[in-house]
Each structure stands twice: as structure tokens, then as C-alpha cells.
Amino acid sequence: MKKLWLVYVLLIGIFIVYVLNYKLQAQSTEPWDTTGLRGNIEDTYVMVTFQSGIDYWKSVLKGFEDGAEELNVSVEYHGSTQHDANEQMTVLEQVIAKKPAGIAISAVNSKLLTATINKAVESGIPVVLFDSGAPDSKAYSFLGTDNYNAGIEAARTMAELTDAKGAVAIVTTLDQHNHQERTDGFRDTITSEYPQMTVVALEDGRGDQVYSRQAAEWVLSQYPDLAGIFATESNGGIGVAEAVEAYKGKGSSPRIISFDTDKGTLDLVKEGTISATMAQGTWNMGYWSLMELFQLHRGLADEPSAYSHNELLPVPDKVDTGIDVVTRANVDQYYAQ
Amino acid sequence: MKKLWLVYVLLIGIFIVYVLNYKLQAQSTEPWDTTGLRGNIEDTYVMVTFQSGIDYWKSVLKGFEDGAEELNVSVEYHGSTQHDANEQMTVLEQVIAKKPAGIAISAVNSKLLTATINKAVESGIPVVLFDSGAPDSKAYSFLGTDNYNAGIEAARTMAELTDAKGAVAIVTTLDQHNHQERTDGFRDTITSEYPQMTVVALEDGRGDQVYSRQAAEWVLSQYPDLAGIFATESNGGIGVAEAVEAYKGKGSSPRIISFDTDKGTLDLVKEGTISATMAQGTWNMGYWSLMELFQLHRGLADEPSAYSHNELLPVPDKVDTGIDVVTRANVDQYYAQ
Numbered sequence: 001m002k003k004l005w006l007v008y009v010l011l012i013g014i015f016i017v018y019v020l021n022y023k024l025q026a027q028s029t030e031p032w033d034t035t036g037l038r039g040n041i042e043d044t045y046v047m048v049t050f051q052s053g054i055d056y057w058k059s060v061l062k063g064f065e066d067g068a069e070e071l072n073v074s075v076e077y078h079g080s081t082q083h084d085a086n087e088q089m090t091v092l093e094q095v096i097a098k099k100p101a102g103i104a105i106s107a108v109n110s111k112l113l114t115a116t117i118n119k120a121v122e123s124g125i126p127v128v129l130f131d132s133g134a135p136d137s138k139a140y141s142f143l144g145t146d147n148y149n150a151g152i153e154a155a156r157t158m159a160e161l162t163d164a165k166g167a168v169a170i171v172t173t174l175d176q177h178n179h180q181e182r183t184d185g186f187r188d189t190i191t192s193e194y195p196q197m198t199v200v201a202l203e204d205g206r207g208d209q210v211y212s213r214q215a216a217e218w219v220l221s222q223y224p225d226l227a228g229i230f231a232t233e234s235n236g237g238i239g240v241a242e243a244v245e246a247y248k249g250k251g252s253s254p255r256i257i258s259f260d261t262d263k264g265t266l267d268l269v270k271e272g273t274i275s276a277t278m279a280q281g282t283w284n285m286g287y288w289s290l291m292e293l294f295q296l297h298r299g300l301a302d303e304p305s306a307y308s309h310n311e312l313l314p315v316p317d318k319v320d321t322g323i324d325v326v327t328r329a330n331v332d333q334y335y336a337q
Numbered sequence: 338m339k340k341l342w343l344v345y346v347l348l349i350g351i352f353i354v355y356v357l358n359y360k361l362q363a364q365s366t367e368p369w370d371t372t373g374l375r376g377n378i379e380d381t382y383v384m385v386t387f388q389s390g391i392d393y394w395k396s397v398l399k400g401f402e403d404g405a406e407e408l409n410v411s412v413e414y415h416g417s418t419q420h421d422a423n424e425q426m427t428v429l430e431q432v433i434a435k436k437p438a439g440i441a442i443s444a445v446n447s448k449l450l451t452a453t454i455n456k457a458v459e460s461g462i463p464v465v466l467f468d469s470g471a472p473d474s475k476a477y478s479f480l481g482t483d484n485y486n487a488g489i490e491a492a493r494t495m496a497e498l499t500d501a502k503g504a505v506a507i508v509t510t511l512d513q514h515n516h517q518e519r520t521d522g523f524r525d526t527i528t529s530e531y532p533q534m535t536v537v538a539l540e541d542g543r544g545d546q547v548y549s550r551q552a553a554e555w556v557l558s559q560y561p562d563l564a565g566i567f568a569t570e571s572n573g574g575i576g577v578a579e580a581v582e583a584y585k586g587k588g589s590s591p592r593i594i595s596f597d598t599d600k601g602t603l604d605l606v607k608e609g610t611i612s613a614t615m616a617q618g619t620w621n622m623g624y625w626s627l628m629e630l631f632q633l634h635r636g637l638a639d640e641p642s643a644y645s646h647n648e649l650l651p652v653p654d655k656v657d658t659g660i661d662v663v664t665r666a667n668v669d670q671y672y673a674q
Contacts, residue, residue, distance in 0.1 A: 013350035020357040036375030037407050070374050284653050316621050317659030
């Protein structure tokens with residue numbers, strides 16, 4: 001009896017060992033480790049901005065983090081606290097010194113940052129630019145809003161809001177290139193597509209709420225029948241909204257289109273003072289920056305000089321991250337971002 | 338003795354079971370199945386082209402397949418055999434009927450294909466367009482060459498080849514929009530950036546080798562001092578090369594810049610008859626199309642109506658897949674594609 005019991009125990013034991021081992025092997029032959037896009041958690045990808053505390057970057061960072069989580073890599077966020085190229089340059093130097101797996105940077109000043117960006121690329125660190133580019137740098141890609149196209153979208157939205165009739169004005173920031181592009185896209189589209197609309201004024205709001213309010217007040221005093229105002233950035237949009245509110249009952253009630261999705265602007269969209277605001281594809285900027293950097297890092301890890309001649313790059317040259325039109329109808333989903 | 342032996346066997350058995358089980362659990366808690374981008378091999382992503390047999394698509398398909406392999410999903414390739422919108426529409430209908438996880442399509446005719454593309458999107462299949470778009474369709478994204486920018490690059494390359502001096506000509510295909518954009522980018526850049534260069538002729542080569550040869554012969558007869566010719570597509574480039582070869586010794590030896598990287602063109606670059614050709618980012622078109630479709634498919638799987646208003650899309654609006662300049666110095670790596 002005892003012997004038989006011993007044999008049973010042995011057979012059962014061997015069977016258990018066999019089953020477990022089989023399960024183990026079955027798992028090992030699953031190709032988890034060879035296919036599936038997955039990086040090394042010790043690889044750190046860094047996002048660098050300026051005015052690093054503002055809300056605008058939050059959704060970009062969320063996209064960057066979402067990508068990193070999916071790919072099992074790490075993320076750090078750095079930036080200059082001010083709108084200051086020298087400060088950002090110092091931050092970038094510090095980031096380069098740590099030899100990260102990749103850097104996504106929004107350049108506060110395209111010219112002043114170019115040399116430091118090139119230094120990163122030359123030392124074998126993949127760099128992509130987002131939101132605000134540095135076209136003459138050696139960075140591999142740019143991901144951001146096509147601002148001329150954003151102006152086109154704003155013009156078409158304005159035409160919908162005004163039945164494609166009447167005088168419209170633009171309040172912009174004259175010395176910033178991206179605002180110039182938004183202005184051009186808006187003006188060119190009104191001129192070419194809407195014969196019953198006219199752009200009657202182009203004012204400098206200097207990216208400032210008070211200046212923009214004053215600019216809008218002046219335009220309203222000159223054109224009491226104004227059908228709409230396009231503000232190319234959000235401080236200006238809030239200033240314009242104040243002017244239009246104060247003007248209520250004194251003339252027309254011009255429709256306002258603003259830019260971006262900070263809380264102040266969204267609140268005004270929700271209450272109807274601003275009819276629409278143009279939301280940039282900020283999550284896309286972060287997510288696809290991470291995807292491109294991951295792709296570049298793998299290539300450079302395989303062959304350190306792979307992209308030295310900027311040829312056959314495995315990432316796009318330029319990514320237009322898109323524009324969404326936010327109105328009262330869909331404003332709620334933008335608060336969550 | 339026997340009892341002791343039995344105890345040993347039991348202890349060893351329990352120990353082995355414990356170790357194996359521990360290893361098994363350790364593997365299971367590895368986050369392979371929760372992080373890491375990895376799809377389902379049963380999800381099929383379909384690439385649809387026209388003139389499906391031509392070399393041009395090979396590198397696009399390679400990018401599409403590379404992406405699918407990394408993400409553990411399946412790929413099919415379909416297309417009309419001819420340059421025929423009705424045939425491509427039928428192919429697309431058949432693809433839609435199989436309810437694939439996503440479709441990347443290059444539209445032979447943007448207007449005629451729009452309704453069928455919209456049908457796919459409305460039935461919940463993610464669609465992106467590559468190489469040749471359908472801007473008025475509901476497709477989520479376009480990935481392709483910025484042809485105006487390609488013209489700029491060609492102009493700058495021409496300026497390098499000719500020391501930025503002299504008369505240059507363009508041989509193009511007048512009725513195709515992308516060729517018009519290449520022409521405009523080239524002409525605008527020569528005019529604005531190179532005061533000592535002039536575009537003296539713009540000829541229609543009809544995308545045909547013989548017509549392009551004749552066009553180039555005519556230009557050479559009119560401008561014996563011609564410094565260069567830009568052919569906006571590859572058949573034309575080969576025709577122009579024939580004309581210039583036949584003209585040798587009779588006047589100047591104009592530099593030729595062509596487009597694309599088919600074997601005929603690369604051979605002429607290698608032997609020096611064509612000085613440079615503009616390579617499109619075809620691998621990027623395929624790879625990043627797959628990445629975008631994968632991303633869209635996941636979102637729609639989670640929430641079928643997620644992108645019905647085209648808002649907050651998790652993919653870029655437009656991707657410029659880039660342009661590389663191929664010369665004798667780097668021509669060899671383009672044969673491999």
C-alpha cells in the first residue's frame with residue numbers, strides 16, 4: 001500500500017511539474033517580447049517648454065505621458081518659467097547633459113534656440129519640435145498647428161455665424177509669426193470665398209487683454225454695424241468680449257471668434273459671449289511627438305549615425321495637429337482636457 | 338529510510354511546484370498585456386491603391402507592413418489595376434464589406450471616391466488617405482508629400498547645381514494638381530530667392546516620356562544657354578534626360594532634376610545624366626498610416642461614435658511625409674527600398 005501511495009504521489013507530482021512547465025513555456029513562446037511596440041522603462045523622454053506653468057501645456061504633456069505609458073518608457077517635464085530664450089537654453093543644456101532618449105521642445109525663440117537644438121541632435125539625441133518650431137535647426141520633425149489653415153477655419157466659422165454678410169475685424173498680435181499666419185488665412189478666405197463680407201480693420205492687441213479691449217472699442221466706434229471680430233489669441237479674445245459686452249444696446253452685437261481653450265475663454269463660450277474658439281490639437285502634439293521620438297531612438301540605437309544626413313528619416317517632416325471649432329454645443333468636453 | 342525518502346520527494350516536489358508557480362506568477366504580473374502597444378492579429382488593416390502593380394507603392398506597403406508587424410496586427414493589400422476611379426470604387430466597396438479594422442487609401446480621383454470613403458467612415462471603419470487625398474471626404478487624416486514644399490526643395494537644389502545663375506525650365510503635367518503645386522513651389526522660390534536665375538519656360542510633358550522629350554528639345558532649341566530643367570515626374574525626367582543627352586556638344590549641358598525613385602530614374606542619377614531626384618517619404622506614408630489607423634480603431638472600439646463630430650481626434654489632420662534629395666552620392670541606398 002505504501003509503495004503504491006508513493007508511486008501515486010510521484011506521478012501526480014511529475015504531472016503537476018509537467019503542466020506548470022508547459023504553461024510556462026507556452027507563455028514564453030508568446031511573442032510579447034519580440035513584437036508589440038514596447039520600450040525600456042529606463043529610457044527617459046523629456047518635454048521642454050517655456051512659461052512652463054501655463055495651462056496650455058497640460059494637454060500636450062498628457063498626450064506625451066499617454067504615449068509613454070503605452071510604450072513603457074519614462075517621461076520628464078522641464079521648461080523655463082518665463083518667456084525667456086536664455087532661460088530655456090539653460091534648461092535645454094541641462095536636459096542634454098542627462099542624455100535622455102529623446103527631447104520634444106517648443107522653442108520660445110526659433111533663432112536663439114537653434115544652436116542648442118543642433119547640439120542635442122549632433123550628440124545623438126533625437127529632437128522634435130512642437131507647437132513653436134525652429135525651421136533652420138537640425139531637429140527631425142515639427143508637430144503643430146497649421147496656423148494659416150486655422151485662419152481659414154475661423155473665417156468659415158465666421159461666415160456661418162454671420163450668414164456670410166457684413167464687415168468683420170481682426171484683433172491680433174502683429175509681431176508674432178503664427179498670429180500673422182492666422183490673420184492671413186482668415187483675411188484671404190473672407191476675401192476669396194465670401195463676396196458679401198469685408199475685413200474692415202486689422203488691429204494690434206499685443207497679446208494683451210487691455211490693449212485688445214481698447215482695439216475692439218475703437219473698431220466698434222468706427223464700424224457700428226460690425227458683424228464679427230476674430231481674435232487670434234485668447235487674452236485678446238477676452239478683451240474683445242469685454243468691449244462687445246460694454247457696447248450692448250449701442251449698435252450691432254458682433255460675433256466673436258477666439259483662439260485656444262483656457263478656462264476663461266471656455267466660460268465665455270459657454271455663456272455665449274464668445275461664439276466660437278479654435279482649439280489646437282495639443283494632445284496630438286504630445287502623443288505623436290513621443291511616438292516619433294520612440295521611433296527615432298530605436299533607429300539611432302541600432303545605428304548611431306543613421307540619420308546624420310537627414311535622409312530616409314522614419315518620421316514625417318511636418319505634422320499638422322489639427323484645429324477643432326469649439327462652440328456652446330460642444331464646449332463641455334473641452335473643460336476635461 | 339523509506340519514509341524519510343518519501344518526505345524528501347514530497348518536499349522537493351512541493352519546492353519545484355512552488356518555484357514554477359512563482360515564476361509563472363512573476364510573468365503574469367509583468368505588464369506585457371496592459372502596457373506596450375499591441376493589437377490583435379485578427380484585426381486586418383487594408384491598404385488600397387490604384388495602378389496597384391507599380392513600384393511606387395512597394396515602399397508604402399513596406400511601411401504599412403512594418404507597422405503591422407510591430408503592433409501584431411494583419412495587413413491586406415488591394416487596389417484597382419488601372420488608373421480607374423470606378424474600378425477603385427468597386428475594390429473599396431468590397432473591402433468595406435469585409436469590415437476591416439482600418440483602411441488606408443490613395444484616391445485615384447478625390448471627387449469620385451468621396452462618397453464611398455464617407456460610407457466607410459459612417460459604418461465605423463477608420464479611414465486615412467495617403468499620397469493622393471480627398472479633402473472633402475470624412476476621412477480622418479491625410480499623409481503625403483507637401484508638393485509645394487517639394488518644389489521649393491527642388492529650386493534650392495537647382496540653385497546649388499547651377500551656382501544660382503542662368504535660365505531654367507520646367508517640364509510638368511499641366512492638368513494634375515500636385516504637379517501644379519511642385520511647379521509653383523519651384524517657380525516662386527527661384528523668383529524670390531535667386532535674382533540671377535529666371536524660369537524661362539513651362540512646358541506640358543503630359544506625364545509621358547515622349548512628350549516630355551519633345552518639350553525639352555523645343556526648350557533647348559529656344560534657349561541654347563539653358564542652365565537646368567526641372568521635371569515634376571519621373572517619366573518626364575527620363576524623356577528630358579534623352580533630349581539633353583542627344584543635345585550634347587550642341588550648346589550648354591543643362592542640369593536635370595527629376596522626381597521619384599523608380600529604377601530608371603535612379604540609374605540615370607547613378608550615371609550622372611540626372612543630377613538629382615526628389616524622393617518622397619513613401620515608407621512614412623505606410624508606417625504612419627498604420628499607426629493612425631491603429632489609434633483610431635482602438636478609440637472607436639471603446640466608443641463607437643467617438644469621432645462622429647470630427648472633434649478631439651487622436652490623430653493629426655495632415656502629415657507631411659517629407660522629401661529627400663537623391664544625388665549620385667546617396668543614390669545606392671534608394672535602390673534597396
